[in-house]
Amino acid sequence: MKNVNFPLINVIVIVMTLLLMNGIYAQATNAEETRTSENEKKDSNWIDEITSRVTPYGSIRIGAGFAEEGEIGISNNAPRIGLNFKHALSNNEAENFNIIGGIEFGVNLVSRDDTVEFAVDPGAGIAQVGDAVFTRLGFVGVSYQDFEFTFGKQNSVYYTMGAIEIDRFLAFGGAAIGVWNISDGGVSGTGRANQVFVLKYQKNGLSLGAQAEARNISENSESIDTYGFGANYKIGGLGIGVGYNKVNDGVEDPFPNQAKDGDEAFVASVSYEIDRFTVAASYAILKQHQRLGDIFYDAKGVEFYARYKFSTNKRWHVAAGFNYLKPDDDQNLGDFDTKFGITEVGYNFKKSSHIFAAASIDYSEDGIGDRRSQSIFGAGIRFGF
Known part of the structure; x- marks a missing residue:
């Protein structure tokens, strides 16, 4: 068993x-x-x-067209990608300190074309022209209630408060008010300012700003090399802005990365938007700010913009305007000036995304009165995300 x-x-x-x-x-x-x-x-x-805490964004911008003498080209239109971040130091973001910052890269989608150019903004700084990817912006700082304090490479208060009302064309424009006077305006402080501290206040439609660049431009080793102020107010469809920028420590005969002694710029802008119609204008007074070869000169500039949304869904628009920059009479530059008209028709298929056709009808003259620039005709796409 x-x-x-x-x-x-x-x-x-x-x-x-x-x-x-x-x-x-x-x-x-x-x-x-x-x-x-x-x-x-x-x-x-x-x-x-x-x-x-992070908000990515981007804008793919490219255009193709031809000049009046027959040259054909494909050009960047200042494309960029970037991200912004904000981190609250407590649970109440509105009442307490936040760490803020951002970084933005320009992308060279196609080789720069010498004849067919869609953007006055060159995108890159002096040392980065031609790079496939380059830094447009890079900054960090803090915010508290209605105040922000940031430092790094940033859009200037001259631009964001004084000139932003006129920056509306999808291509061309921006040549008469001194924002991008040398490359990306980083050296003088009117564009994407280099090594700059910015303090901003914003509440109830009112924005105020002050900035200071600290770069040791000359041998004087001034603590503040350039400084600027700006203000902007929006009420209903009306927007008013002013901006001022001055080089405090410049060089008489500057290298490309140095600011010009005596450089000073003032801009005032106004815009009004009602239903389908928008109109905007800017006026600038520029002292030793614009450059022609090795010569810096005083000038006054005007830009104008008008747009009408003509379709039922307000997606189609037609726009027109002009840029005019004239050296002061005592600058001994002869007939030299910058003047061109702009026409544009576009379709907004998504927020910040457009297809468009545009023309820059150029009548700019050189010192002896001959035309110095060709008119450009083209089409492009701007896809934002």
């Missing part, structure tokens, strides 16, 4: 052992799955936490 029952006992023992091992394995598996789930949840929370 014992010989008969022994195999049965062995089978029972083996089965019980397998069941026990399976239970242990199941517990281990469940524990591992729990740990994995918790880790995945932690990873997910970490990713969500980061992405909740």
